[in-house]
Amino acid sequence: MKKQMMVALAVSVMGWPLVADAHKRWLLPTDFSLSDAEQVSVDFTASNNLFYVDKGMPADGVEIIDPTGNVHAPINPVLRKRRSVFDVDIDKEGTYRVVSGGKPMYFSSYQVPGEEKPSRGRGALDELKAKIPANATDVKFSESVSLLETYITLGAPSKNFGTSGQGIELVGGAHPNTLYADEPSRFVFNLNGKPAKGLTVEVTPDGTRYRDEEGTVAYTLDGKGAAEVNWSVPGRYLLEVGTQVEMPEGSEIAKRYYSYSLTVEVLKP
Amino acid sequence: MRKLVGVAALMATASFAQAETLTVELAIPEMDTAEYHRPYVAVWISDDSRQIVEHVAVWVEKEKWWRDMRSWWRRGGAHTELPIDGVSGATKKPGTYTVSWEGDLPEGELTLNVEAVREVGGREHLRLPLPANRSGKVEKQGSKELGLIVANIAK
Numbered sequence: 001m002k003k004q005m006m007v008a009l010a011v012s013v014m015g016w017p018l019v020a021d022a023h024k025r026w027l028l029p030t031d032f033s034l035s036d037a038e039q040v041s042v043d044f045t046a047s048n049n050l051f052y053v054d055k056g057m058p059a060d061g062v063e064i065i066d067p068t069g070n071v072h073a074p075i076n077p078v079l080r081k082r083r084s085v086f087d088v089d090i091d092k093e094g095t096y097r098v099v100s101g102g103k104p105m106y107f108s109s110y111q112v113p114g115e116e117k118p119s120r121g122r123g124a125l126d127e128l129k130a131k132i133p134a135n136a137t138d139v140k141f142s143e144s145v146s147l148l149e150t151y152i153t154l155g156a157p158s159k160n161f162g163t164s165g166q167g168i169e170l171v172g173g174a175h176p177n178t179l180y181a182d183e184p185s186r187f188v189f190n191l192n193g194k195p196a197k198g199l200t201v202e203v204t205p206d207g208t209r210y211r212d213e214e215g216t217v218a219y220t221l222d223g224k225g226a227a228e229v230n231w232s233v234p235g236r237y238l239l240e241v242g243t244q245v246e247m248p249e250g251s252e253i254a255k256r257y258y259s260y261s262l263t264v265e266v267l268k269p
Numbered sequence: 270m271r272k273l274v275g276v277a278a279l280m281a282t283a284s285f286a287q288a289e290t291l292t293v294e295l296a297i298p299e300m301d302t303a304e305y306h307r308p309y310v311a312v313w314i315s316d317d318s319r320q321i322v323e324h325v326a327v328w329v330e331k332e333k334w335w336r337d338m339r340s341w342w343r344r345g346g347a348h349t350e351l352p353i354d355g356v357s358g359a360t361k362k363p364g365t366y367t368v369s370w371e372g373d374l375p376e377g378e379l380t381l382n383v384e385a386v387r388e389v390g391g392r393e394h395l396r397l398p399l400p401a402n403r404s405g406k407v408e409k410q411g412s413k414e415l416g417l418i419v420a421n422i423a424k
Contacts, residue, residue, distance in 0.1 A: 035335035035342060156348040179341055267339050269394075 005146045018032055023048055024204075025057065025261060026044035027239055028089070032265040033177050037091040039075070041097055042150070044084045045060040048207045050238055051263075060081040061101065067094025067158050067192055068265040092159035095151055095177065100122045106253075110136040111206030150264070165193035168241050168260035172227060179266045181234040188226040189241055191258060195225030199243050204227050205238040271327045284382035289403050292369045293325060295383055300418040306388035307360035308414055309334060312368060314399070321345025325381075326368040329349065337386045340394050344400040345362025346365050367415070381407070385414040 009083060023046040028042045028125055038221040044062065047054035060079035074086030106120040108128040112134055121128050125141065134141055145167025153158065156178050162169040170176070172188035179185050189196040219227035220240075231237070242259040293312055304343045312325040321344050329335055331353070336342045351357050379399045386392040393414035399422055408419040 033336050033343065033347075034333075035347070039332065121283035153347075267343065269340065 023055065024238060025148055026051065027062075027100065027148055028236070028263050029098065029150055029152050031090075032150075034090055034152070035228055037154060039087045040090050040152055041085055041087050042074075043099065044086070045082075050204055050206050051236055052078070053083040053208060056080050056082060057100075057156070059084055059100075060087045061087065063086050063099050065097045065099065065160060067092050067096065067160060088143045089153065089155050092151055093155040094223050095153045095160040095175070097160045097162070098150050098152065099162070100148040102145065102162065102167060102169075104166060105144045105146075107142045107144065108132065108140070109142075110139040112136055141252060142255040142257065144259075145257045146257070146262045150262065153177040165190070167192065167258045168196055168199070168243070170260070170262060171225075174266045176262065179231070180262055180269050181231045181266050182269045184228045184230050185266075186196075186226055186228050187239065188224060189191065189221055189260070190225055191243070195223065196221050196241065196243075197223045197225055198262050199241055201227050202240045203243075204240075205232060206237045229235050229268045236263065238263055238267050285377050288328055288372055289374050290369065290371045291325065291381070291399075292367060293381065293383070294365060294367050294419040296365045296397040296411070296418070297363045297385070298411070298414075298416045300387075300390065301316065302390070305387050306390070307362055308390070309338055309360060309414045310383070310385045311338045312381070312383050313345070314342060314370075314374065315373065315380050315382055316346060316398075319380075321349075322375060322379070323350065323370060323372065324353055324356045325370045327353065327422040328349065328354065328360045329357065330360055334386075334388070337392070339392070341384050342415070347367075374399075381420050383411075383415060383418050383419075385411075387414055390414065415416060 025046045028043040028051050033236055034229050043057060044051055044057045045053040046057055056079050058079055059074045062074045064072040074090065077086040088098060091229055106125040109118050111118045112130055118138065120130055128141065147167055147169065157175045162192055169190050170187060171190045174185040174187065175208060187201065191199065199221045200218050202216050202218045202219060204214060210213055219229060222225050239262040245256045247253055247255060284408055298310060299317040310328040313321045314323040314325065316322050335346060338346065381399055384394040391413050393411055395409050395411055395415055397409050397418060397420055399407065403422055403424055406421050408417065410417050
């Protein structure tokens with residue numbers, strides 16, 4: 001339930017209504033590893049089933065960080081009802097990171113006397129504060145940092161992990177483009193720049209539509225924010241980490257939500 | 270005991286000084302198929318962490334598809350600049366070929382790898398552990414994309 005709430009909130013960041021569904025959100029490139037410069041297409045969607053497109057997500061906020069650290073915008077983005085897709089030029093040797101989100105978003109909730117339901121808002125914290133009516137009660141603010149990523153490599157892999165220090169980030173361990181089904185892979189996560197110890201990484205293999213269980217395996221991150229993941233089969237996987245932190249009574253921000261998702265490809269040895 | 274250690278040390282020194290010769294005979298089978306493309310083939314020696322220590326043969330065409338030799342590409346092919354003199358070349362038609370390699374191999378467990386992948390066909394990756402004393406013959410029969418592989422190593 002915790003997770004459902006978090007995902008619902010994260011989805012609302014992207015302009016989706018605040019409903020209590022548990023859609024996964026993911027970026028899925030046509031290729032993860034290239035030997036020649038090419039354009040790669042990336043699906044960006046929210047769905048229950050992996051990896052079947054269901055609700056196209058707008059690519060406006062997507063950024064592509066090339067191996068030299070330059071930031072590029074998606075090429076030819078197309079947003080349809082069920083599918084959203086954009087292209088990425090992969091023409092430099094090394095590893096590209098495709099990201100959505102990762103920056104703090106704020107939400108407000110308050111009760112206006114006489115209104116049946118509480119009012120809600122989202123946006124920059126200052127703007128939200130300015131919009132609160134003087135007679136409002138139960139004023140609450142929350143913050144969400146939600147990051148979606150995938151990695152694509154041309155030639156030899158290079159290091160291109162996130163370094164914002166905000167929210168949950170993948171910061172070390174195995175290179176996401178060199179994973180093999182018969183080898184455990186170590187992933188290291190930070191939360192706000194410090195090891196994300198005690199959080200859980202949930203690993204789900206592709207093809208949920210054709211089995212009776214989700215097939216998700218959860219690992220608890222150790223003191224270094226690390227977990228060693230065992231793959232069941234070759235294929236594509238979604239890794240998700242999330243948490244929410246209740247702030248002490250009297251804090252301006254009552255609650256902080258953090259979520260992270262990573263799409264990887266695991267090879268047959 | 271002391272004597273044994275001495276002998277072992279001497280053997281280690283001796284093996285370090287001697288170059289190894291590896292000869293690999295590999296068969297690309299005939300395929301009964303309407304659309305046939307010659308396979309991309311890579312032959313290499315890997316260490317106990319599966320990383321490439323030596324390339325023996327790389328037969329390829331278009332750069333775009335090099336990565337489809339998934340093991341070779343991600344275990345070290347991606348870090349290598351082609352062409353490699355005496356190692357890389359064009360794809361070959363069905364038949365039996367002999368490739369050889371000469372040089373100093375590192376200590377430790379080594380494996381000879383042969384990987385073949387064919388457009389609109391399949392992929393096969395055979396692994397042949399090399400004898401610890403770096404001398405002798407190992408062979409393995411492929412079942413799909415590769416035929417018989419026979420490797421001879423000598424010092």
